[in-house]
Amino acid sequence: MTRIVHACAYMADLEVEKVRTDAVQAFLKQETIFVELGTSDGLTGVGYTYTIGTGGSSVLALLRDHLLPRLAGRDARSVEALWHDLFAATRATTVGAITSLALAAVDTALWDLRCLRAGEPLWRLAGGFRDRVPLYDTEGGWLHLTTDELVAGALAAQAAGWPGVKLKVGKPRLAEDVERLDAVRSAVGPGMDLMVDANQSMTRAEARRRAAAFEPFGLAWLEEPLPADDPQGHAFLARSTSVPVAVGESLYSLGQFRAYLTQDAASVVQADAARVGGITPWLKVAHLADAFGSDVCPHFLMELHVSLAAAIPNGRYVEHIPQLRAITRGELEIVEGHAVPPETPGLGIDWDRDAIDDRRVA
């Protein structure tokens, strides 16, 4: 028995490392909510979750008022049981974004403990499939950047050996999207993966129209073309275009992914371990996607997702958006355009406690 004898949660605000905009929003700041769990055998696990600017205080309150008190004295090894007990305890607010984000902070702390106790890195304990994962860059593709800036970013990524870059789409006029895509494709040639991301900004008709116009550019995927609560619309779109459809960053449960996969509405699954409720449900989504022949290219959180994408057979890409540098020591290791999962036991994120304390807001 290894009992949970200490549990606390706190929040730090991180400035964005650069201006990030898409068709519907801007990334204002990263509200980072931490959970710390201490056990009777002397280990401390640290988990985390995040928002891009709103709702963090609600996540923190749910953790402090309702979830963490239920962990006292429980066996930290019973990760599934604890996840399900906490989920059941929040039945009236579940499935919901706040609850899933809060569950993720607890679940990642439990996985940190599990890996620390085993003396293994996350990527091995979660499955152990590959020791490096292709990386694509999003940081050079934001919607406010000029065409020249997009081209420069893509060429820099290509020169560094990265296999893919993603551009935001959803400019007011289709012709602008096409002009930007054309410039980047012309610059990098046919050998690089290009992805586009609409951030749920289109109607069904507009998505069909734009997907058709994008087809000549040989895209790796079209991401979140429609509102995330419309799997049927995504299924219609997927049947009408040769561009693979990607979804997942705005889904908050295994069941929501099931709705997409059973309708052939997503061939690229972008599960986010924070938004789906932690590593425990993330792995279920990844294996479900495998059963449907879909790749997993997780959304954001590259410092955590590098280990998860390396754990599974269908982990195809890690998304490059650095955001934790101010509060961690070291950086994501990148070798020849591939992200390398940490070999250190635990989640493999070397938190800088002083830097976190400096940014604490609650």
Ligand SMILES: [Mg+2]
């Ligand atoms: Mg996206």
